[in-house]
Amino acid sequence: MDLYEYQAKELFARHGITVPPGQVAATPQEARAIATELKVPVVIKAQVKTGGRGKAGGVRLAPGPSAAEDEARRILGMDIKGHTAHSVLVEQATGGFEEYYAAYLVDRANRTLLAMVSSEGGMDIEEVAATKPEALARIPIDATSGVDLETARLLAARAGLPEDVQDAVAETLVRLWEVLVEEDALLVEVNPLACTSDGRVLALDGKITLDGNAAFRHDHAAFADGSDDGGLEARARAKHLNYVKLAGQVGVIGNGAGLVMSTLDVVAYAGERFDGVRPANFLDIGGGASAQVMADGLEIILFDPDVRAVLVNVFGGITACDAVANGIVKALEVLGDARCPIVVRLDGNNAEAGREILSDAAHPMVRVVTTMDGAAELVAELAAA
Ligand code: GDP
Ligand code: MN
Numbered sequence: 001m002d003l004y005e006y007q008a009k010e011l012f013a014r015h016g017i018t019v020p021p022g023q024v025a026a027t028p029q030e031a032r033a034i035a036t037e038l039k040v041p042v043v044i045k046a047q048v049k050t051g052g053r054g055k056a057g058g059v060r061l062a063p064g065p066s067a068a069e070d071e072a073r074r075i076l077g078m079d080i081k082g083h084t085a086h087s088v089l090v091e092q093a094t095g096g097f098e099e100y101y102a103a104y105l106v107d108r109a110n111r112t113l114l115a116m117v118s119s120e121g122g123m124d125i126e127e128v129a130a131t132k133p134e135a136l137a138r139i140p141i142d143a144t145s146g147v148d149l150e151t152a153r154l155l156a157a158r159a160g161l162p163e164d165v166q167d168a169v170a171e172t173l174v175r176l177w178e179v180l181v182e183e184d185a186l187l188v189e190v191n192p193l194a195c196t197s198d199g200r201v202l203a204l205d206g207k208i209t210l211d212g213n214a215a216f217r218h219d220h221a222a223f224a225d226g227s228d229d230g231g232l233e234a235r236a237r238a239k240h241l242n243y244v245k246l247a248g249q250v251g252v253i254g255n256g257a258g259l260v261m262s263t264l265d266v267v268a269y270a271g272e273r274f275d276g277v278r279p280a281n282f283l284d285i286g287g288g289a290s291a292q293v294m295a296d297g298l299e300i301i302l303f304d305p306d307v308r309a310v311l312v313n314v315f316g317g318i319t320a321c322d323a324v325a326n327g328i329v330k331a332l333e334v335l336g337d338a339r340c341p342i343v344v345r346l347d348g349n350n351a352e353a354g355r356e357i358l359s360d361a362a363h364p365m366v367r368v369v370t371t372m373d374g375a376a377e378l379v380a381e382l383a384a385a
Helices: 004-013 028-037 067-075 123-129 148-158 163-182 214-219 230-238 257-273 289-302 321-335 349-361 372-384
Strands: 022-025 043-044 057-063 088-092 097-107 114-120 136-141 185-196 202-203 209-212 242-245 248-254 281-283 307-314 341-346 365-368
Touching: 004 022, 004 163, 022 028, 022 163, 022 307, 043 067, 057 067, 057 097, 057 185, 067 088, 097 123, 097 136, 097 163, 097 372, 114 123, 114 148, 114 163, 123 136, 123 349, 148 163, 163 185, 163 202, 230 242, 230 248, 230 289, 230 349, 242 372, 248 257, 248 289, 248 372, 257 281, 257 307, 257 372, 289 307, 289 321, 307 321, 307 372, 321 341, 341 349, 341 372, 349 365
Parallel strands: 248 281, 248 307, 307 341, 341 365
Antiparallel strands: 022 088, 043 057, 043 088, 097 114, 097 185, 114 136, 185 202, 185 209, 242 281
């Protein structure tokens, strides 16, 4: 779950990272009232779960309460990269500061945690990485040893921060690491991390992605707003389906996480010969493959506009293939029509009987293939067609 800036700052503050005083407002009048309580000037900031708000006009300085009200009126309802600003953060403005960048994240490609610290804060970090790579320190962090003060000082030095701010920034970097670990975050990012001329270090912006798998350990439920959380994945969760959205075109359903994982591999492999089509999702329907579960799974997958063909790959065990086949037939009745071809591979317990049920039903969109490789080949071909 991605947090809004104001929520990220709430977690920063809990761990001793300094953030400017401020509050969130849903109306221009509320923004005015908050600005009246704060020292002016204030900044009015669109709360949307996307970056680049500054460039889009979603971050504005207001000299006083009535300007705060005007700016809030302008920003509320604003569309920023497809996200509507339903609230604004009204914050005491910070003056006279240098902008740096700090983040920790899970680096999946290199199977490690990664610290990124830069002396070039405030702008897109991708741009810094591309145009001035020496200004961006990227250092893998061992999860078991983490970031202590010594490591943090090294990070600050390697990023080329001025020597007189390195110690103060290092303290904040240690606290930021605490946020990642203690809140079970997959990403924490501060851009800009401000160092003021009077020696303070503040998080002026904040981005946090929490690991949903650890939600039970926390009191983070209040952060969920339901309005823009995940789309397909949220719908799947509501139906208790184990679904992960991927970037390809072939919908995949299977029973058992191991079987689904290897199905993703054979589909990606077969796809290399058909326009490079790739799996569109992971969906494990588990042991039971009732008509309802199958219908729920197919519905989620077919709802994904990227999906151009579906592979159902089931190995019958305790749930026999004839039951799965009946599930597929009934699921297609429940759904009405399938909008793209469905390739089915059944093997294991009662596979013959299952295939017979599907060929008797003769659904125009269903194709039965006996081997996993054959099924992957056909579904890739159909998705590329
Ligand atoms: P983003 O564009 O979505 O990343 O939003 P930010 O919160 O990072 O704000 C964009 C820019 O606005 C920052 O890089 C700062 O330069 C500036 N900014 C943000 N907060 C303040 C503030 O309190 N005072 C001043 N003077 N500038 C700010
Ligand atoms: Mn920012």
